[in-house]
Amino acid sequence: MLRFALRRLALALITLVILIFVIFLLTRVFPSDPARQLAGPFAPQERVDELNEQFGLDDPLWQQFGRLLVDVLTLDFGESFSQPGEQVVDLVRPALWKSTQLVLFALVMTIPISIAGGVIAARKKDTLLDRGIVTLGLASASIPEFVSGVLIQYVLGVRLGWFPAIATPPDDAGFLTTLDYLFLPALAIVTVYFGYIARITRAGTITALDSDYSRTAFMKGMTTTAVVRKHVLRNSLQPTVAVTGTQIGYLFGGLVGLEIVFNYPGLGRLIFRAATAPDFPLLQAGVITVAVIFMLCTLGADLLIAWMNPRARLNLGGQ
Amino acid sequence: MDWKRLDSARESSGPIEVDLIEAYAQGRINRRNFVKRGTIIGLSVPFMGAIIAACGDDDDSSGDTAAPGTETAGTEAPAGTEAPAGSDAPASSGGVIVVANQQGDANSGLDPVNMLDLGTYNVVSQSFEYLVGVGDDGNIADTGLASEWAPNDDATVWTFTLRENATWADGSPVTSADVAATLDRLAEANNAALGGVIDVGSTDSSDPTKAVVTLLQANGNFPVLVSIFNAQSLITPVDYSSGTTLDERPEGSGAWVLDSWDAATFTAKFVRNANWWGGETPLDGIEIRGFADIGTQVTAMQSREVDAIQQFPVIGGEGLLNDANFVVLTPPSANHRQVWFNTQQGQFTDKLVRQAIAWTLDRQQMVDTLWAGRAEIGNDHPVLSSLPFFDDSAVEQRTPDPEMAKQLLADAGVDSITAVCETGDLQEIPQLAAIIQQNAAAAGINLTVNTQSNSTFYGAAWCPGPNDSDESLPCDNAAEFGIVDYGHRPVPDVYFSSALRTGGPWNSSNFANAEFDQLLLDYQGSIDVDSQKAAVSQMQSLLWDEVPACYPYFYNFLGGHDASVTGVKATSLGHTILSGASKS
Numbered sequence: 084m085l086r087f088a089l090r091r092l093a094l095a096l097i098t099l100v101i102l103i104f105v106i107f108l109l110t111r112v113f114p115s116d117p118a119r120q121l122a123g124p125f126a127p128q129e130r131v132d133e134l135n136e137q138f139g140l141d142d143p144l145w146q147q148f149g150r151l152l153v154d155v156l157t158l159d160f161g162e163s164f165s166q167p168g169e170q171v172v173d174l175v176r177p178a179l180w181k182s183t184q185l186v187l188f189a190l191v192m193t194i195p196i197s198i199a200g201g202v203i204a205a206r207k208k209d210t211l212l213d214r215g216i217v218t219l220g221l222a223s224a225s226i227p228e229f230v231s232g233v234l235i236q237y238v239l240g241v242r243l244g245w246f247p248a249i250a251t252p253p254d255d256a257g258f259l260t261t262l263d264y265l266f267l268p269a270l271a272i273v274t275v276y277f278g279y280i281a282r283i284t285r286a287g288t289i290t291a292l293d294s295d296y297s298r299t300a301f302m303k304g305m306t307t308t309a310v311v312r313k314h315v316l317r318n319s320l321q322p323t324v325a326v327t328g329t330q331i332g333y334l335f336g337g338l339v340g341l342e343i344v345f346n347y348p349g350l351g352r353l354i355f356r357a358a359t360a361p362d363f364p365l366l367q368a369g370v371i372t373v374a375v376i377f378m379l380c381t382l383g384a385d386l387l388i389a390w391m392n393p394r395a396r397l398n399l400g401g402q
Numbered sequence: 403m404d405w406k407r408l409d410s411a412r413e414s415s416g417p418i419e420v421d422l423i424e425a426y427a428q429g430r431i432n433r434r435n436f437v438k439r440g441t442i443i444g445l446s447v448p449f450m451g452a453i454i455a456a457c458g459d460d461d462d463s464s465g466d467t468a469a470p471g472t473e474t475a476g477t478e479a480p481a482g483t484e485a486p487a488g489s490d491a492p493a494s495s496g497g498v499i500v501v502a503n504q505q506g507d508a509n510s511g512l513d514p515v516n517m518l519d520l521g522t523y524n525v526v527s528q529s530f531e532y533l534v535g536v537g538d539d540g541n542i543a544d545t546g547l548a549s550e551w552a553p554n555d556d557a558t559v560w561t562f563t564l565r566e567n568a569t570w571a572d573g574s575p576v577t578s579a580d581v582a583a584t585l586d587r588l589a590e591a592n593n594a595a596l597g598g599v600i601d602v603g604s605t606d607s608s609d610p611t612k613a614v615v616t617l618l619q620a621n622g623n624f625p626v627l628v629s630i631f632n633a634q635s636l637i638t639p640v641d642y643s644s645g646t647t648l649d650e651r652p653e654g655s656g657a658w659v660l661d662s663w664d665a666a667t668f669t670a671k672f673v674r675n676a677n678w679w680g681g682e683t684p685l686d687g688i689e690i691r692g693f694a695d696i697g698t699q700v701t702a703m704q705s706r707e708v709d710a711i712q713q714f715p716v717i718g719g720e721g722l723l724n725d726a727n728f729v730v731l732t733p734p735s736a737n738h739r740q741v742w743f744n745t746q747q748g749q750f751t752d753k754l755v756r757q758a759i760a761w762t763l764d765r766q767q768m769v770d771t772l773w774a775g776r777a778e779i780g781n782d783h784p785v786l787s788s789l790p791f792f793d794d795s796a797v798e799q800r801t802p803d804p805e806m807a808k809q810l811l812a813d814a815g816v817d818s819i820t821a822v823c824e825t826g827d828l829q830e831i832p833q834l835a836a837i838i839q840q841n842a843a844a845a846g847i848n849l850t851v852n853t854q855s856n857s858t859f860y861g862a863a864w865c866p867g868p869n870d871s872d873e874s875l876p877c878d879n880a881a882e883f884g885i886v887d888y889g890h891r892p893v894p895d896v897y898f899s900s901a902l903r904t905g906g907p908w909n910s911s912n913f914a915n916a917e918f919d920q921l922l923l924d925y926q927g928s929i930d931v932d933s934q935k936a937a938v939s940q941m942q943s944l945l946w947d948e949v950p951a952c953y954p955y956f957y958n959f960l961g962g963h964d965a966s967v968t969g970v971k972a973t974s975l976g977h978t979i980l981s982g983a984s985k986s
Binding site for chain 1: 511662665666667691693694695697698701702704705706707708721854855858
């Protein structure tokens with residue numbers, strides 16, 4: 084298991100370097116010119132050249148990339164272009180913490196509900212309950228989270244007043260108060276991911292229930308609940324774990340619309356602001372942060388799958 | 403008419419005051435404008451009351467129309483109650499009020515001299531104060547650091563008497579040296595309103611209780627230029643250096659002291675200033691909370707996550723307008739959107755092309771679609787119709803005429819125009835751009851709209867800076883076509899001097915017209931209403947013909963608060979004055 088983990092970690096680091104290179108290329112090769120943007124459309128070329136030199140944008144690409152690698156290793160991305168005087172790290176850190184709070188809360192709500200829904204749908208396959216769960220899941224997953232967020236915000240926050248409509252807890256908010264403020268945006272995330280995870284869980288559970296080992300367990304006299312708990316879940320949840328791992332990365336950086344609706348200062352909104360400025364240091368730092376989270380989550384998912392299924396260690400290159 | 407009383411008033415007044423009294427007595431201006439103008443030149447309320455009484459009751463029917471947003475409660479049918487510029491009577495004391503605020507420009511920070519947006523104005527002005535404040539009617543008043551002011555006979559020298567008990571947060575007194583230093587800083591920074599009006603060293607501070615300002619030329623509106631309506635003219639300490647921000651040095655003479663500042667969320671928290679000259683505030687503190695999206699602001703207000711909202715649009719704000727527990731504030735408003743053309747570079751250097759665009763605009767459509775009628779149609783100059791010197795016969799009102807536009811393009815020798823309209827993502831401006839795009843298409847003009855974050859728009863497209871080889875046009879690198887917001891000013895001096903005068907610091911049109919510049923000097927130097935009107939009338943005509951910018955409408959400013967909150971005042975420049983506010 085240790086050797087498997089080390090191999091996966093090495094692969095993850097190599098992937099991360101490649102990812103950083105791709106991010107670097109996108110910001111340099113894609114048609115945007117931050118120096119021109121800052122100087123203005125009719126600025127003389129001398130002014131643009133001055134800004135390019137100031138920000139090191141006219142250095143050879145390999146030099147710029149080297150600087151970026153050093154920045155990543157030292158966690159020092161310099162000053163923000165759009166907020167002069169502010170260190171990029173000081174802007175990313177609080178946004179990352181905010182996103183972490185929201186994502187964790189959303190996952191704590193989503194995963195148990197979705198897995199339970201998928202397992203129940205599988206056990207009650209082809210019944211009204213099964214159809215209901217599948218249909219509801221499909222419908223809710225079709226609606227973007229910022230759309231469902233607006234609806235949830237209006238109904239539960241504004242009209243009924245059950246929860247705060249804006250996700251801005253007071254500075255001295257305790258744990259439960261913070262959860263109260265994060266409930267609505269987290270619920271919006273749940274509505275989207277419930278259908279997705281429940282359907283994958285359902286499919287995996289149905290396959291596992293139809294397998295030989297499940298049949299044997301039933302013939303031994305085990306109850307359905309015991310079969311599901313001891314034999315089925317461990318096998319049926321592997322696809323769920325794999326999918327959830329990749330989706331967590333998206334949750335960190337992709338919830339721009341939701342963060343705007345709830346006025347939540349998360350990583351997605353920060354990256355969006357950096358992309359539209361354009362603020363290269365902030366954009367790079369934000370995207371790399373999301374990339375690292377992606378890597379860690381997929382690595383975690385692989386390790387969890389390997390623990391759940393020893394055969395996977397062999398298939399994925401383990402001992 | 404009580405002639406004896408009038409004569410007595412004339413005898414005790416200078417020439418500027420006499421001219422105003424005559425204008426009112428002869429019915430050339432109505433009572434509202436008499437009071438407005440009288441306040442500007444420093445007449446006391448009892449004095450003006452005596453003149454009004456001497457002239458008998460007037461009928462406010464001298465032809466001036468009400469400025470948008472000045473309607474008092476009772477003129478609207480919706481369930482929400484409306485108050486002109488403020489709400490009355492404190493409820494109870496203590497607590498904190500949270501205000502939903504526009505997210506300010508990240509680049510300028512809380513810099514009182516260089517700030518440019520309403521979001522930042524509202525934060526910084528909680529700690530610092532203006533020389534001249536605002537009254538309950540939305541006009542300037544002696545609620546600032548100056549308890550009174552008066553001009554000399556030809557309005558070239560203005561004397562401001564400072565409040566005796568005004569102090570900084572540390573208890574040290576506010577003196578004329580602070581005023582002099584502030585005005586010098588503003589002159590050095592070529593402040594939009596004061597550029598060309600004062601210079602460094604214009605203020606005599608030999609008497610610590612009086613700031614005596616000698617102007618570069620006569621100006622009958624000078625108190626407005628150092629009032630709350632020149633947002634950057636906040637009085638800062640004598641040793642305050644330009645570029646310092648409020649969060650770096652949280653000292654002010656105002657009712658509130660900055661307690662914490664989060665630039666990422668644009669949220670500022672203030673506590674009561676124990677040394678404030680106005681006494682103890684009913685509230686313990688206030689919070690100004692930034693929102694990137696106006697819809698989210700409205701939602702926060704609807705759900706009462708906040709107690710007040712700085713500004714909200716008509717479209718999307720229906721929930722508030724129909725909320726019986728929400729008090730709508732409608733301070734007087736000359737707020738408008740300026741659709742500028744870069745007259746020096748790009749495709750719009752020929753005025754015929756600019757006129758062509760102007761003739762495509764359907765202003766009524768804009769007012770109806772974007773403001774549900776809560777706006778006044780503009781006519782390509784920044785002079786509000788309610789102003790006493792507005793000339794409604796100066797030019798014809800432009801109406802959409804695509805054929806005229808096509809003819810103008812043909813006369814200019816232009817087959818087609820393809821251009822980008824630059825905007826920030828502020829309120830209804832992107833939708834305005836979309837309507838302009840649609841209107842222009844009727845004349846074969848192809849416009850695309852580029853909307854960027856408002857925090858970067860000002861520096862990137864509106865006024866990125868001058869051409870290094872020629873500093874005479876500060877906004878030389880402005881985009882060739884775009885839309886920018888202008889907040890309310892009770893007189894159009896800033897709109898003229900900063901946005902349209904040659905070399906004006908906000909002149910994104912790079913309009914350089916010697917005749918206009920001279921007319922502006924004539925207007926600024928005019929101390930009587932008739933002279934002002936003569937100059938302004940010509941300026942209206944010139945701007946209508948040259949079209950350095952289109953002015954499609956002047957819209958009502960809407961702010962408000964929950965009914966449990968009282969004592970809130972607002973200006974159309976985004977200030978939310980909470981020194982007298984309380985919350986039950």
